[in-house]
Amino acid sequence: MKRFTIIILVGLVLAIIVLASSMFVVKEWEQVxxxxxxxxxxxxxxQAGLHFKKPFIQxxxxxxxRIIPWDGEPKEILTQDKEPIRVNTWxxxxxxxxxMFYIRTKTVARAQGVLDEIIQSTLQKVIKTYPLxxxxxxxxxxxxxxxxxxxxxxxAKGISIKVGRDKIVQEILExxxxxxxxxxxxxLIEQYGIELVDVRIKQINYYVPKTIEAMYGRMRSERxxxxxxxxxxxxxxxxxIEGEIAQEKDRIVSxxxxxxxxxxxxADAGALKIYAEAYGRDPEFYxxxxxxxxxxxxxxxxxxxxxxxxxxxxxxxxxxxxKEK
Amino acid sequence: MSPINPRDPxxxxxxxxxxxxxxxxxxxxxxxxxxxxxxxxxxxxxYTVQANEEALVLRLGKYQGITGSGLHFKIPxxxxxxxxxxxxxxxxxFGFRTLESGRVSTFDYGTEETKEVSQMLTADLNAAVVxxxxxxxxxxxxxxxxNVQDVEDVIRDVSEAVMRRIVGNNSIDExxxxxxxxxxxxxxxxxxxxxxxxxxxxxxxxxxxxxxxPPEEVKDAFDAVPQARQKRDQIITDAEAKRNREIIxxxxxxxxVITEANGYKQKRINEAAGDAKEFLAVLEEYQKAKxxxxxxxxxxxxxxxxxxxxxxxxxxxxxxxxxxxxRLGEEKGDKK
Numbered sequence: 203m204k205r206f207t208i209i210i211l212v213g214l215v216l217a218i219i220v221l222a223s224s225m226f227v228v229k230e231w232e233q234v235x236x237x238x239x240x241x242x243x244x245x246x247x248x249q250a251g252l253h254f255k256k257p258f259i260q261x262x263x264x265x266x267x268r269i270i271p272w273d274g275e276p277k278e279i280l281t282q283d284k285e286p287i288r289v290n291t292w293x294x295x296x297x298x299x300x301x302m303f304y305i306r307t308k309t310v311a312r313a314q315g316v317l318d319e320i321i322q323s324t325l326q327k328v329i330k331t332y333p334l335x336x337x338x339x340x341x342x343x344x345x346x347x348x349x350x351x352x353x354x355x356x357x358a359k360g361i362s363i364k365v366g367r368d369k370i371v372q373e374i375l376e377x378x379x380x381x382x383x384x385x386x387x388x389x390l391i392e393q394y395g396i397e398l399v400d401v402r403i404k405q406i407n408y409y410v411p412k413t414i415e416a417m418y419g420r421m422r423s424e425r426x427x428x429x430x431x432x433x434x435x436x437x438x439x440x441x442x443i444e445g446e447i448a449q450e451k452d453r454i455v456s457x458x459x460x461x462x463x464x465x466x467x468x469a470d471a472g473a474l475k476i477y478a479e480a481y482g483r484d485p486e487f488y489x490x491x492x493x494x495x496x497x498x499x500x501x502x503x504x505x506x507x508x509x510x511x512x513x514x515x516x517x518x519x520x521x522x523x524x525k526e527k
Numbered sequence: 528m529s530p531i532n533p534r535d536p537x538x539x540x541x542x543x544x545x546x547x548x549x550x551x552x553x554x555x556x557x558x559x560x561x562x563x564x565x566x567x568x569x570x571x572x573x574y575t576v577q578a579n580e581e582a583l584v585l586r587l588g589k590y591q592g593i594t595g596s597g598l599h600f601k602i603p604x605x606x607x608x609x610x611x612x613x614x615x616x617x618x619x620x621f622g623f624r625t626l627e628s629g630r631v632s633t634f635d636y637g638t639e640e641t642k643e644v645s646q647m648l649t650a651d652l653n654a655a656v657v658x659x660x661x662x663x664x665x666x667x668x669x670x671x672x673x674n675v676q677d678v679e680d681v682i683r684d685v686s687e688a689v690m691r692r693i694v695g696n697n698s699i700d701e702x703x704x705x706x707x708x709x710x711x712x713x714x715x716x717x718x719x720x721x722x723x724x725x726x727x728x729x730x731x732x733x734x735x736x737x738x739x740x741p742p743e744e745v746k747d748a749f750d751a752v753p754q755a756r757q758k759r760d761q762i763i764t765d766a767e768a769k770r771n772r773e774i775i776x777x778x779x780x781x782x783x784v785i786t787e788a789n790g791y792k793q794k795r796i797n798e799a800a801g802d803a804k805e806f807l808a809v810l811e812e813y814q815k816a817k818x819x820x821x822x823x824x825x826x827x828x829x830x831x832x833x834x835x836x837x838x839x840x841x842x843x844x845x846x847x848x849x850x851x852x853x854r855l856g857e858e859k860g861d862k863k
Contacts, residue, residue: 227588229607230673251589268676269725271684292684294675294725338695339650345698346705348752356651356698367695399725402688406648406695418744421653421699425748429755436759443766450770451777458781462788469792473799480803484810490821491809494828503837 223257233267233297235304236260246300263304269294269399270310272317278409279326283333286413290405293321293378295398303395313396320390321401324378332370337406340366349428367403375401571603579614583668593668609672613665616732619682621645621690622658623737646742647691653699658737659711661686661718663729670728678727682718686734689717703739703749711736 228234230250235242238260247253248267255262272293280286295317297303307313329337342362347353379390379398390396408414481488501507576582576596584591585607601608622645623634645656663682665671675681693713694702702710714734722729741749813820833839 229585229588230590231676232588250585252587266676268674269681270676271680273684292688294681294684334652338648338652340692340696343696345650345701347698347700348704352700367692402684403691404684404687405643405691407643407646408648408654417652417654418742421741421745422748425745425752429748429751432752432755432759436762439759440762440766443763443770447770447773450774454774454777454781455784458784461781462784465785465788465792469788469795472792473795476796476799476803480806480810483807484813487810487813488806491806491824494824497828497832501832501835503835505836506838506840507833507836508840 220257224254226253226255226262227251228253228264231266231268233265233300235263235265235300237263237304242301242304248300265297265300265303266310267297269296270313272314272321274318274321274325276405277322277325279329281329281334281337282331283335285334286408286410287329287334287337288405288407288409289325289329289403291321291325291374291401292404293317293398293401295396297395298391298397299395301395302392305395307394307396313394316394317396317398320381321374321378324374328370328374328377332365335361336363336365337367337370337403339363340368349431351428351431352424355424371401371403568603571601573598573600574608574610575599576610577612579612580610581613581668582608582610583672584608590669590673609668611665611668611671613668616662616664619661619663619679619686620658620737621660621683621686622656644687647694649694649699649702650696651698654742655694655699655702656738656740656742657690657694657702658739659686659690659714660733660735660737662732662735664732665728666730667728670726672728675725675727678729681722681725681727682729685718685721686714689714689721693717699741703741707736707739 226234228247228250232250234247234253236244236247236255238256240261243260246265253262272295274291274293276288276290278286278288295313297313303313307316340363345353345356347356375398378401380387381390381393382388383393390398408417574582575598576594578596580596582594582599584594584601586602587605588607591606599608622642625634645658646654647657649655661682671678693710697706697710711734715731718731718734722731740746809820
């Protein structure tokens, strides 16, 4: 009885082991290659769920189905116009052909190594055929500035972008997706089972201290020039205004005097007219009155008056009756 | 098994009874194991999802469905549940790290890492230091888990590439001040495009520039510009104010001079009119009686002036020399 139970138990355990070795679970983000004695057989399994294989003889090799990141070491490159820049790229790739990947590349770590070489060298090859401006900018759009002076200075450089950053990045992706093997050009998928989804520039920077200093120097002198122009503009305007003020003041005051003089002239003329009209009615009588007034006004204690005896005033001193004239 | 000797309780305790132990184990082992298995199974047959989370269920690796908040059951071993915060807005910071968040947050801008991220080349080959924040949330748990390895890394890489690309297309002035809003919008749009291409199930809520500055080394020169502009404006405003201060009194003076002249005119005309009137009155009288009036006026005047004279000489009309005189000045009164 006991021996029978043991046989059942052992049989059960063996069955479980065999079953376990013939089942495997593929998760939604995995893909699997079945290998038999190390050689791949059949189609890659990309459907998630429970799958079966021959126990023990066959192995289920799991591969990543998702998009995988690749990060590049910063690379120092000289552009076509001899600008030394340090470029940092990243890429995203996936295992597009699991079979080929297993045969040629085997592991993600190896794939990263392959990509390191390919992407970095493509990067260098492409970028050194373009001036820095093309790698930085996308269009020849005219740039705006806070002062007209800067805008004009920039436009004077006459920069026109023929290719632009986006196209260059595209070029890098396209060239990196191809590899030359024994005089034949093959795609990355064909050769390694890898599909490059994207290669992008993460950072472009100057790294040579002298170049950086030169850039800072340029930025600084540009701004200080604007500052100086503001200061001189202010002073110029101030002087103009002061000149205008002085001129204006003179004009106003002299106008005033001119008008005043005219008025006074009118006044005098008007007065004279009145006098002439009045005195003109009997000019002789007027001169008589006026003379009398003058005597009154001009005689004082210093005056020495000498009259003759036939003065009208004294006629009654001589005699009391008027002479018959 | 050696029994305790009932007759001698002081005998030494018998050694450990292996047989009894074996029997106990055999009796309770299997039920005990079964109990343990049941407990483990029970414990791994349910899971809770918080209000801001979602759970994705894989049954034997295959996508089964997504469950929301609450308590749910799953088949132990067979089901695998991945829970992620779906409604929470998460953020990625570029160029700085938040050290302490609160009403007044503190940030760290200084590390080598952050400096590398922030400094970028502009279209006119100047350098700008840009710090920004991306806020996002998981919008599709399936895409998020199945399509891309390390989604947060993708968000960072894409954001850096996008921001640099945009900055590389704008002048330093546009980046620093003129187009900051547009740059934020463009960055959000472009990131959205990328992430949709990769199908990573992420929704970008916002891209906000935290600060945009020229590099430390040239900051003083950049600051000098708005200062100088302000100074220029100040100088011009002051000069214009001076203009008002000086012109108005000048106008006042002009008005005063004219008013004075008018006053003079008035006075002159009035005087003349008065004098004329006076004369005409006398004239009228005179014309009525010419001889008498003349005589009167003459004598009146003489009466006034002779007393005023200091010395008075009366000379005979035929006399050729000077007569001794009567000092009329000492007598008063008229003689008619």
